[in-house]
Amino acid sequence: MVFTSLHFVVFFAVVYAIYRVLPHRGQNWLLVLASYYFYAAWDWRFLSLLVGSTVVDYAVARAIEGARDPRRRKHLLWLSLAFNFGMLGFFKYFDFFADSLARVFDALGWHLDPITLHVILPIGISFYTFMSVSYVIDVYRREIPATKSLLDFAVFVAFFPHLVAGPILRASLLLPQISGPRRIAARQIRDGAWLIAWGVFQKMFVADNLAGLVESVFGASAVPSGGDVLIASYAFAFQIYGDFAGYSNMARGMSKLMGIELNVNFRFPYFVTSPQAFWRHWHISLSTWLRDYLYIPLGGSRGSSLATKRNLMITMALGGLWHGAAWTFVLWGLYQGLVLVVARAIVDRGRALTATWQHVLLGVVMFHVTCYGWLIFRARSVEQIADFSWLLLTRPGLSAAGWDTLAVPLCLTVGPLLLVHIHQARHDDELSIFHLPRPIRYALFGAIGYLVLLFGDFEGAEFIYFQF
Numbered sequence: 001m002v003f004t005s006l007h008f009v010v011f012f013a014v015v016y017a018i019y020r021v022l023p024h025r026g027q028n029w030l031l032v033l034a035s036y037y038f039y040a041a042w043d044w045r046f047l048s049l050l051v052g053s054t055v056v057d058y059a060v061a062r063a064i065e066g067a068r069d070p071r072r073r074k075h076l077l078w079l080s081l082a083f084n085f086g087m088l089g090f091f092k093y094f095d096f097f098a099d100s101l102a103r104v105f106d107a108l109g110w111h112l113d114p115i116t117l118h119v120i121l122p123i124g125i126s127f128y129t130f131m132s133v134s135y136v137i138d139v140y141r142r143e144i145p146a147t148k149s150l151l152d153f154a155v156f157v158a159f160f161p162h163l164v165a166g167p168i169l170r171a172s173l174l175l176p177q178i179s180g181p182r183r184i185a186a187r188q189i190r191d192g193a194w195l196i197a198w199g200v201f202q203k204m205f206v207a208d209n210l211a212g213l214v215e216s217v218f219g220a221s222a223v224p225s226g227g228d229v230l231i232a233s234y235a236f237a238f239q240i241y242g243d244f245a246g247y248s249n250m251a252r253g254m255s256k257l258m259g260i261e262l263n264v265n266f267r268f269p270y271f272v273t274s275p276q277a278f279w280r281h282w283h284i285s286l287s288t289w290l291r292d293y294l295y296i297p298l299g300g301s302r303g304s305s306l307a308t309k310r311n312l313m314i315t316m317a318l319g320g321l322w323h324g325a326a327w328t329f330v331l332w333g334l335y336q337g338l339v340l341v342v343a344r345a346i347v348d349r350g351r352a353l354t355a356t357w358q359h360v361l362l363g364v365v366m367f368h369v370t371c372y373g374w375l376i377f378r379a380r381s382v383e384q385i386a387d388f389s390w391l392l393l394t395r396p397g398l399s400a401a402g403w404d405t406l407a408v409p410l411c412l413t414v415g416p417l418l419l420v421h422i423h424q425a426r427h428d429d430e431l432s433i434f435h436l437p438r439p440i441r442y443a444l445f446g447a448i449g450y451l452v453l454l455f456g457d458f459e460g461a462e463f464i465y466f467q468f
Contacts, residue, residue: 001041002462003250004204011038012254019258024181027258028155035158039124042164046122049087050158056083057132058153061139061146073140080136088129091122093325123466124164126322128157130289135171137293144172152179159260161251165244165465167265167285174260182259191431192256195249198430200456201448202246202417207464208457209413210239213406218378226391227398231406233371236378237270238414243464244283249430268425270370273362275336275343278370290319308344313337323377328385332376339369416451420444 001008015034019027040047060080067073135156138144147153155178162169217224217232224232248265255262269282279287298311313334320333379385398407424432433441 001038003247004200004458004461007041016257020184025151027182028151028178031155031159032151035155035160035163038160039158039163042123043120046120046125049091049122049125050128053084053087053128053132054154054157055150056080057136057157058147058150061136062148064136064140065146077136077140081133084129084133088125091120091125093321095325127166127168128163130168130286131171132157134168134289134293135175138171144175147171147175147179149179159255161254162262165247165251165463166283167248167251167263168289169262169285173263177260184257184259188256188259190434192253194431194433195253195256197253197445197448198420199246199249199251199253201452202242202249203463204246204456204458205448205451206242206413206417207239207246208243208461209455210235210242210410211457211461213409214239214378216405218380218384220380224388224391225397225399225402226393226395228402228406229375229388229391230371230396231398231402231410233375233378235406235410237367237371237374238410238417240374240377240464241266241269242417247463247465264430267428268421270367271363271421271425273359273366274347275339275366275369278366279336279340286319286322290315294318309341312340312344316340327382328376328379331382331385332373335373335376339373416447 001011011034015030019030022030036047036050039050057080060076064073064076067076135144135153139146147156152175156169156171156175159169159174159178214232214236216222217228218236245266252262252264263285265283265285267281267284269278272278272281295311295315298314299307300311301308303311314337316337317330317333320329320331320336323329323332375388376385379388420433423436424430426432427435433444436444
């Protein structure tokens with residue numbers, strides 16, 4: 001089910017109506033059943049993976065908490081890691097590594113018939129696996145107690161607003177809200193309704209309208225100029241942002257309506273001036289997960305300069321691979337790691353910026369560095385990355401139809417988003433629209449509704465991050 005589909009609207013309306021009249025324990029049972037139905041609506045066969053991950057990690061965490069022998073605790077932790085990452089590795093990466101190995105042997109002149117199963121990727125597996133693993137690790141580190149309620153833990157893992165595309169929530173944030181009674185304040189209803197509406201706008205008006213523009217350049221039959229590639233890279237930057245930030249806002253909004261607060265996952269990432277700041281503002285739940293459970297355990301920045309660079313490159317390469325089983329994603333991760341390493345060296349040797357124009361110039365540079373990363377991310381193959389990079393250097397102009405089919409539609413689609421974002425970013429708050437005078441606020445609500453109804457995509461297009 002897609003959040004913007006009629007099926008989901010009916011589903012959520014029914015679930016929410018029942019939710020409001022049930023006591024706390026009944027609400028949790030409803031959330032589990034509704035979440036399992038929500039997941040099964042995509043493919044009921046993979047529901048067993050979700051349930052299996054829940055039961056295994058619940059039992060392992062309880063056993064870790066009760067174990068006194070450090071070796072037994074570590075063995076139990078490795079059991080959870082092996083189960084979860086083994087499941088994730090098989091379903092997400094088996095075909096990728098089998099095909100890659102076959103290509104290596106072909107390059108050496110040896111023919112190898114790869115064992116490919118054409119494994120279907122279970123939707124959301126990357127998200128709920130990371131959530132479940134982080135819970136077990138936190139219990140192992142004695143940062144949180146293991147929950148005694150399997151029902152509460154099942155809600156934590158399967159809570160349908162975040163189940164298939166995040167945010168990747170921590171047990172320390174969500175489990176206390178699940179285990180204790182919830183009160184729904186009028187302010188939460190107001191804020192939740194706005195976040196849903198804003199998320200729908202980001203998805204249906206911004207992301208879905210830019211999708212065709214991006215495909216016209218990145219598609220297999222396209223013959224673009226370098227300028228076309230540049231505009232399409234801008235468009236994809238806002239498409240993936242509108243798509244994923246829109247999903248996160250809808251997830252936060254629906255959760256608020258149920259009295260549950262989720263963490264902010266995006267905070268105006270294209271207004272930053274450094275790669276470090278970008279990862280503090282883009283997909284925050286993933287970047288903090290990689291920091292706390294991969295980068296810091298590798299050594300973080302505690303060792304030598306060379307070790308810090310190595311840890312950054314490993315973390316970002318694996319972060320790229322997390323996004324998908326393709327070498328383009330690995331290259332994107334390595335690119336992000338290289339950008340962080342270079343930026344770190346520049347900051348260590350540079351001077352503090354004080355003038356406004358310096359911050360603006362650095363912001364423009366950072367946006368273009370990010371957009372080249374999105375070119376790598378969106379490319380169909382490594383060969384297309386090379387071809388498009390060459391076009392950017394040798395044919396920078398737009399094609400004959402570029403202005404009418406690319407540049408103008410991009411400006412008309414992104415313009416309304418940026419106008420609202422400028423106000424939100426100045427207040428560092430997505431809810432800052434409630435500080436506007438009432439006539440302006442109502443005019444904004446009307447404009448958003450008008451644009452979605454008139455130009456929104458009502459075909460129920462899937463979210464980009466469903467494939468990750």
